[in-house]
Amino acid sequence: MKMEWRDGNRLRLLANGEQYFPRVFEAIRRSKETVLLETFILFEDQVGKQLHAVLLEAAQRGVKVEMMLDGYGSNDLSDEFISTLTAAGVRFLYYDPRPLVLGMRTNIFRRLHRKTVVCDGVIAFVGGINFSSEHNSSYGPEAKQDYAVEVRGPIVDDITRYVRQAISSQQVPRRWWGGRSHRPAHNATPGEAQVLFVWRDNDEHRDDIEQHYITMLREAKQEVIIANAYFFPGYHLLREMRSAAQRGVTVKLIVQGEPDMPIVKVGAELLYNYLVGGGVEIYEYIRRPLHAKIAVQDTQWSTVGSSNLDPLSLSLNLEANLMIHDRAFNQVLRNELNRLLAEECQRVEESQLPKQNWWQLSKSVVVFHFLRHFPAIAGWLPAHTPKLAQVPPPVQPEMETQDRVDPKERVKP
Template sequence: MTMQWRSGNRIRLLENGEEFFPRVYGAIQRAQQSLLLETFIWFEDEVGQQLHRELLAAAQRGVRIEIMVDGYGSHDLSSDFLASLTAAGVRFIWYDPRPLLFGMRTNVFRRLHRKTVVVDGEIAFVGGINFSAEHNSSYGPQAKQDYAVEVKGPVVGDIARYVQQQFGSEQATRRWWGQRSNPLARNPTPGDAQALFVFRDNDQHRDDIEQHYLDMLRTARHEVIIANAYFFPGYRLLREMRNTARRGVKVKLIVQGEPDMPIVKVGAELLYNWLVDAGVEVYEYIRRPLHGKVAVKDQQWATVGSSNLDPLSLSLNLEANLMIHDRQFNQQLRTNLERLMQEDCLRVDESQLPPRSWWQLSKSVVVFHFLRHFPAIAGWLPAHTPKLALVEPPVQPEIETQDRVGNDSQEAKS
């Protein structure tokens, strides 16, 4: 499936759950025909329960709903939680569910990591925010800093068609979209932004998102800001960041300073010497865990999505980013990231770099060779075709059986 740049879109930046969840819930409440949702994590906390209620209400008023959830990230969803959805007519699909082995999850690799929502083919949401309370600031010190976008315009059609294709719902697609004229045709240009939906799979689009990052760095003239939660990219991207900084472009990188997983910072720190030596400015976000996957270039280019710059996202997981050409959006995201760097980050200077030693040099050599060859190494990992498991609705008792039980009970009483 080939995507194209689409003009005439309106794109809204959404920061954290406080902005994201109300917009998604509002779109679901206004849904009339169809709703598509895929996510890595869906928890049965207050956020997940609210989503559950909104989906039930939409299904009960006749909205066709399809959901695909990752079998690793959302493995704790209860049977009752799902049964109430499927009983209301929701089509629920597990992406690659696996039984536990000695109480442990074994389906670690090749995860569904996308977070997309499409409502009525009119509005879409793309980003890195999962459906869990940890994306709200009220969650506490471990609340995640993250981003998503709300999109209206022609690119929504591309997103919808792609997601429907992944759900295996082509016949349903023709039926849903054929019920009335495409609303995008009535309002083809709700905004001025150009947008391109880019995805990563394990078939013909293995490095599409990484390639857009590489092209962005090669064409940058003034400044690049990358904020990425899990930063441990391949050799090509690291080399291009260094080359971009060396030719005079300001390259700024925001990574986790208070990570949710300690190994994240350990991996990033191994790269600090190599990056800082070339002129890359490295900032550690220390207010709380960083979960964002965003970037801006110069005055126009930006991206928001689900893809980290690490081996899992770049070589294994199913990801989706929106590439955006729009000065207003670029400035809004840039201002946000500049505020983060100024108020909530510590810049890594030479005094904080790991000491230069033979041991440090040896570790760096191993790391760089690993990064350089990881895509080939990943090919040795389990490359099975992931199973899509449709959750069947609960079996309803037959009316005749209920009547018979009622009559027998009445006879027993008499």
């Protein structure tokens, strides 16, 4: 499937669960033919139960519902939660479900990290928000700050084809290294309401999202603002951020100041001296955990999606972003980023940085070499080929001839 810029789309930025979940649930309620859904995390909490209810109702009225969940991120769903959906005709798949070993999950690499929903091939949602109550501000201090895009128009056809192909595939690509590396799809005639659907896989599109960020930084003339939850990108992207700042572009980076995982901040802080020393402004989001994967450049380019700028997203996980060329949407997203900067972020001043002694310098050298070579290293981790596993509907009582089996164990490769 070829990536192409599509004209004539309508876009809406959705912030957090308060804006995202009602729009998605309403789109599912209005669906007449198909619902396609992919997500990394679906928890059996208040939000998960609401999603379950609207999907079940859609299936019962004859809508073809197909959903694929990551076997690592969504492995705790109950048998009843799943079987009521499959009994109603929902096609329910796990991406790479694997058994626990000593009570621990083993499929920690190459996750299905996309978050996409498509209804009737007419409306689509792409972003970083999982189906979990922790994306609602009412969740408390640990609620995540995140974004998605609702889109209508020609780009929905591309999203539909891609998700349907992903869900229908019996196997995922086997190549972890080698193959072709694609240049970013060039926008020959930039205009308004243009959208490109970009994905990262482990086959021919291994670095497409990263390359779009690199190209964006090279072409920036005035300002770039990047907000990214798990920031530990490759050497080339770091270098382009510094290069843009040194030629006069205002480059602002928003990272987690109150991370959901402490190691996230430790990793990002190793890069502070290199970036701030090169003129990049770094801000820590301190209100609550940041989960965003968004950016704007100048007055027209922007992106929203599932891809972090870290080794997992850039070299291992299955991701999807929308690249957007639209002045109005750029302004909406820029306003939101500037609000975060003004109200909920704290700038990292040069005086706060650790002194560059031999120990700090040694760590930086190791980090940069690791970042530069990680894509090649990732080709060796791990060797197994992830597969899709469909959960069949429960056996009807009158046909039952044996004890009931755990639906997660009765899967088809």
